[in-house]
């Protein structure tokens with residue numbers, strides 16, 4: 058668990074607070090997306106969690122421990138950190154980069170080698186191909202994967218990630234997002250990640266925290282945020298297509314009725330989203346679609362009416 062209690066930061070000489078009485082709780086194993094306009098205090102917030110920046114006032118607990126009472130070096134070994142702009146060591150190979158913290162912890166050599174291979178597999182990089190390469194010989198997306206592998210290498214329970222997918226193109230980005238969500242869930246990490254991208258926040262966060270001018274405006278699960286934004290800033294920020302974004306969060310299989318669809322109905326995969334379902338129905342000019350599982354068996358039906366109800370349902 059990560060808990061911030063009325064945390065503020067004022068940089069020396071600055072007119073106002075970079076972070077202003079921020080209170081936020083991320084339960085163990087959950088991912089919180091931190092989002093807001095440039096300069097609103099996101100990076101400052103996560104850097105206070107691992108004490109790269111010290112708060113002016115307030116309290117921060119990581120797994121119940123006040124970060125100010127722990128040795129910062131010890132603290133940082135338990136917290137994986139992926140910085141804005143990746144930050145790999147350019148003069149070190151991929152293997153050496155990933156091994157940074159295990160080496161600091163003086164793990165036996167054999168264990169380090171194993172761990173590096175395991176982590177590269179996890180982020181989808183073939184170890185034999187990548188261990189000896191230098192960061193300059195990697196694509197932006199590959200660098201970002203190495204950054205994530207490095208942060209995960211010592212198996213820290215907590216991960217802080219500052220725009221981890223900032224430098225990659227939209228296609229790779231969307232694949233990395235999906236993989237990243239699965240990795241973090243499987244490993245049960247507690248994660249705070251910063252993003253500029255509302256869709257990314259909604260897709261990846263169990264919680265989405267919106268900041269403005271150093272303050273937290275709203276922190277809620279994505280569906281709740283979209284259904285009930287607290288004020289006009291949040292509503293504008295999450296966008297005018299809120300109803301469509303909510304539909305993207307629900308799988309066809311979750312909303313389908315266990316009934317027969319007409320024989321000529323278009324089919325929908327139960328794994329796809331209601332947003333995709335709407336597009337298919339509109340494209341076919343159909344009221345109802347047949348829902349099929351990954352093996353192609355018909356498992357139910359989905360109608361426009363059901364989609365309409367899902368969009369209107371309170372969170």
Ligand SMILES: Nc1ncnc2c1ncn2[C@@H]1O[C@H](COP(=O)(O)OP(=O)(O)OP(=O)(O)O)[C@@H](O)[C@H]1O
Nearest residue numbers: 068069071075093094095096097098099100101102
């Ligand atoms: N070391 C520093 N000294 C003085 N002011 C700082 C320092 N670091 C950050 N700030 C100021 O604090 C505010 C918050 O900065 P921060 O880096 O946390 O923003 P951010 O939300 O991460 O922005 P971005 O989305 O552009 O990365 C900004 O006004 C910034 O200029």
Ligand SMILES: [Mg+2]
Nearest residue numbers: 099100101141
């Ligand atoms: Mg930042």
